[in-house]
Amino acid sequence: MKSNRKMTITHALLFLMVLGLTVYFTVTILQCPLVGMKVKQEDQYWVVEQIYEHGWASSQPIEEGNIVELVDGEETEKHSTVRRFGRVEMAKSVTILDNDLKSRTFDISYGNMTPKELFYLLFPLLYAAVTISLSIFLYVKMKSDQSAIILIYFLLSLGLCFVGASMSARGDVIGRVSTNITLPSTIILFMHFLNRYFSKYGLVFIRTPSLVRLYMIYLFFLFVLVGNPFFPVINKYISEFKLLFFSSLVFYFLFYLIQFYMKYKNSEGKAILKILGATVFLAFGPFSIFYAMPTILFHKAFLSAEITTISLIIIPIAIVYLQVAEKLFDIEFFLDRLRYYSFNSFLFTILIILLLRFAVGIQLPTSTMAMVFIVLFICTLVFIYVKEYLDYKLRHHLFSQKGDFGMGLYTFFQKTKYETKVSSLVTKLEHEIKDVLLVKKVVYAEVFREGVKGDWVLKDQHEYPASLAYEIAKLNWVHYRIGTIIEVMNGFLLVIGGDNQNKKIFFLGMKKQKTNFNIQERIWLETLAHISSILFENLQLIEDLIEEIENYKVKDNDKEKQHYPFWLSRLLFSLAEKERANLSIDLHDSVLQDQLQLLREVEKISGKVENQSAKHDLVDLKERMLDNIHLIRETCNELRPPFLNELGIIQSLQNLVDQTKLRSNFILKSELDPSIRTLDPEDELVLYRVVQELLNNAMKHSLASEVQIALRNHNHFLSLTYCDDGIGIDMLKLNDSFKTMGIFGMKERIRSIGGTIDIHSAPGEGMQVQISLQIGGDSA
Template identity: 30%
Template sequence: MIKWTYSIFIAYLVLGIYVLAVTIKVPFIGILVDASSGQLVIADLYYPDWAHQHNLEKGDVLLTFDGKPAQENSSIQYYSVARSAKELTFIKPSGVVHTITIQHQDIPEELFLQIIFPIFYFLLSLGVSFYLWKNNRKDKKTKLLTLFLLTCSLAYISTGASARGDLIGMLVIGIGIILCLVLLIHFLQLYFRYLHIEWRYLDTKWLYVLPLAVLCCYVYALFNRGLRELTAFIILGLFVGLVLYAIYILLTSYLRTKLAKIRLIAIAFITPFLPFLLFFVIPEILGHEPILHAEFAALFLLFIPFSFIFIQVNERLFDIEYQLSRFRYYSTLAFFSAVILTSSIALIFLKDISLVTMTSIFILIFLVIIASFYIKEQLDFKYRKIIFSSTGNYVHNLYAAVNRMGKAKNQQELLNLFKYEITEKLGTTAFLITTETEVVPFVRGEIIEKMGTIQLLLHDAGEEKVVLKIRHSLQKEELLWLELLSLYVSMFIDNLKLIEDLVQEIQQIQDANDTQLPWLDKLLWNIIEKEKSILAQELHDTILQEQLHLARELDVLAGTSIIKKEKVLDIREQLLNATKDLREYCENLSPPLLDTFGLQMALKKLIQKVKIRADFLLNAHIERVQFQDVTLHLVVYRLVQELLNNAIKHAEATEVSLKLQAIQHGFILYYDDNGIGCNIEDLMQSSASMGINGIRERVRAFNGEINIASNHNEGMHIYIQIQEDGDSYD
């Protein structure tokens, strides 16, 4: 598979370099001629500004191309178009003969649209594709995205070679624009399966017939040049059909699921392809003059958003929806600013500036403004404490206030902390928190102002209501801060009420029975003592023994007359190793990566550690799982941790397989080893059952299913499935 992937990259490089070399070798001029009179009379000019600078006009007669008679040019013979040349000789109606030398820099439109932009896109696509493949080698969805990006890039950079009549360039662009769409639809089919969305459309494997059909058309056109125009018409027709089909898939899927990720993919696809379709392809098919020439319309392909890529590479390190929303906001501001600035420049230099130069200036200004927004954002974040005063930084203050109030143990303490925050933040003591029994004319979280008094309902328990009243004028930012903080206070009160009701219910059960609650006491005691026993055993067998050994070595060292430096350094190294082991125990008790980077990254780190210290070959496949109940992330981590620890201590296996599979509203965990196995009933009676029982208890606590199969010398096979309660999705 790796050799196959390298072959794809090498083929991309070879084809890309070839078509770019063809484009760079000879400038494109695109002169349409009329040979009906026996002479090659210029009928139309593709670059009128360049032609005007060199006194080349309609009605002039072409004589030679690069020193050869113009009639011998194959492109003129078959298509009546002079595609490219380095030197051109023509005669004016007056009889004056002119010879001009053509360079790329003489035609800025051709230089930018066929050379500079394609080279940039070629290198960018190669770099991003290689990065994707390197970090996601086993993900088929990512491989399809990589192929889509490379194919789309090849199709774009081949426009110059195709315009010059190069056969390979025409093959690449003809097959590429069809294949890239088929690859995209194939990616959608796999991505829908990943999201557990039903695929109600044609199986993508049948669409791969279309690029093969295009190839057959080109092969047939080699023997009949007259079919080349028909082949181009067929390719454009297939392109229109595939684009509309992909849009249909995305729109109907989004309307059916309302998923934000589907909406993002739809935007990412429609943005670059639809303008190319509307401005060039459809007018060309209908036989009309395109609104934009091919290279201008293809510019939209440069803006293929990499949100496709972000969906795959993000490991919960950032929020893709937030990133794209921010980019859309910055792009909107930058677009209108760039339009105003470019229009001003165009008005000042109206006669001295071409369309391509204006486009280049617009793109440059657009990118500079976007970059400035991002730089400003980073500077604001870094120097926020200097720019904003402590009283004006409402977001930071809100976070700090919620953090402080979250430590309250009862409702009264919570309200006291709330009063403190209002006094400190709003700078007033003219407020009152009351408990009322009458009906209030507003709902929880709603702020109303009546007769100079601001009122806000903090909590509604039916028979009593907690109301905040402030006799102080507040600014808009202060009202927003107060509203958000009040919502937090309301939720805190609800949670405290639930806890108090639970404690009261337990107390009533205890009072009614006039006894203690042995089941509760026993359960808590067993859980605490069991965890303490496991931790004590682990520390006793590892770090404590190491410390005693080091103490004995220090005693021996103290009894010698000469203390060797090497010996002291060796003891120091052993102490550092013991400290490292202790740190690992602390990380196992509370894995820091879990909260910071998410479950998948934490499991990868755990598996890496196990592979280092284990004697068996560990084959792990971890899918990304998402839960409404965040505690399930810790449950999955603990289950994997217990299974692997059990394999290290008891399995005596040479191979262990672990697979975490995402299902709708839950997960399935498979564990297999080829170890010594055991009799399940005997295992439950032995001390080695501590880990297995712990796994069972965790699964049953979350209403999960667990199956354990094992026999002597037949390894162990464990199946675990847990699904969240339906209430989590109401």
């Protein structure tokens, strides 16, 4: 309790110190403009050596080479900033002797400031205000979180560094000392925060010994800064020492950041790394693109360093977001959308700049043109994002098909691509047209032609209103193609399918606003009709094929011997096995692997939990997951016989028998001829499926106490015998259809490979099955 109170007092004192320094710096900056005049002593005079571009002196009639006679009414060398740093700063007035030996006194003030100078004045103060506000917000929200406390130190150090740098430029000793302390500390504190932050995800950014060494080196750096006035040799190179130390810290941080990204780019922290990467790019990108690179390549920047550092304000905001947010925004979606919108904004901005330059003839300086480009680019980008938000609020393009015909068509056909019945497709089309066009009524109808050149007749016309039947019957439909929209008295007729002898049509009632279809609605209807016609045709073919298959049997005088053609049975069972294999692979590669991963995670969590009640619950959960994994594996094995090709039919059947013995409550006796080695793969699969079906039926339905199964080889003939003493079945009541893959499914499988099967059963008499199959001479 006492330690917490001490920590709270320590935090409060540090915050008050930073706040006090910020207030002092702010008041001083507002009172003392940046003069921006470097001087040097020549003979007995102080001469203007350099004028800073954005300082007060740059807007005055003061030139390099002028003599500075007085500062604040006193001799120049007596002014503190001249004596310490060789600069005229923190002054109220200055007396200049120009090249014509005319003396003139200037009052230093913020009068007649340009917007650019005002920005240079206010931005450091704004940055400090943002960091202090974010620090207060963090402390109120997460003061018990150690990583939040480190982040607060980082933010306060960053804000104080920014405003202190402005004071340092004015020659203030406290500002210079503050900048020397806070500038390197921001890098170390940022690394410390990232280390704490990523530890929540089990990731290591920097190891503790390395972090401790960084703090020790930093303390040595501060010791050198404090002691440099007493060591002239050190003082001579102190500026180079500070620059080297800070540059080393930056490279050290970048090294760890790159190493960390390469190591964990596919881990749980992937989204965080991308947010950090986007933050760094957006913060430092403008400085690199518009200031650093042009300066290196062309010796002239497009924009000043002060302008390009505006984006640095992104850093504290993004870091606080990472700390506070419980759920991160979709960085992948954000980056994809940003790239797309930025590309469009860039092309539009280039076009406008070219029009201004060549069509309108506006000639602007390069820096001003660059500023115009940036402002126009940002405004265009913001406009696109605002439009997207308004679309979401007002039109719901992505969430409703009304008003967005392209998305509506895509969504509709995604929903209907698995339909197998014409009637179901018709129903969905009716709902779709009603929802999108807001019409009062949608009615499906079919018309057909009596004879080659007869009249067109409405099918089942008694089911429709007389007025609609009359409107449809009076038209000569041979002239209307698919997609045609015909206006009638109370609505519209749309042709969605058919040929010269029959047509499929929709009657569309009037829109709720009683308006005609506009161009977009007509195009949408025509597109819907053309694509629907293809779906109608395919579904009709599928329905006809299924009906034909159900009715397609080889006729025989003996009803029991009627069966499907050999080639048809073989084809259908081959397709069924292929689908079984695909489903087995999908289950194994997706659901089973996910369950195994979850099991490993539960085991990992269980090892960390100390609460016995929670540990017991995790053990129960683990047992249930193991049961599910076993069930999925069993399902995969049933869908696709395991290692049938590798083990052969005998060993595979033996494994199946052994599994059945473990799961069944009857005595299972088996006799499998070991001389049977390799059969045709299709024959092996059929025999395995038949035995599997027989044993499943025995477990589920037979109520048998004893089951016998035997597979023998007699002179190139295989015989499979099965019998049980169960309740039996009435063979006359079974329905012979492909839709029933039980007894008759076994019959068709055996017949598809050229074998014979006899099944005898009656209620109370059990079941006996005898299968015979001829095999080649090398098969056994």
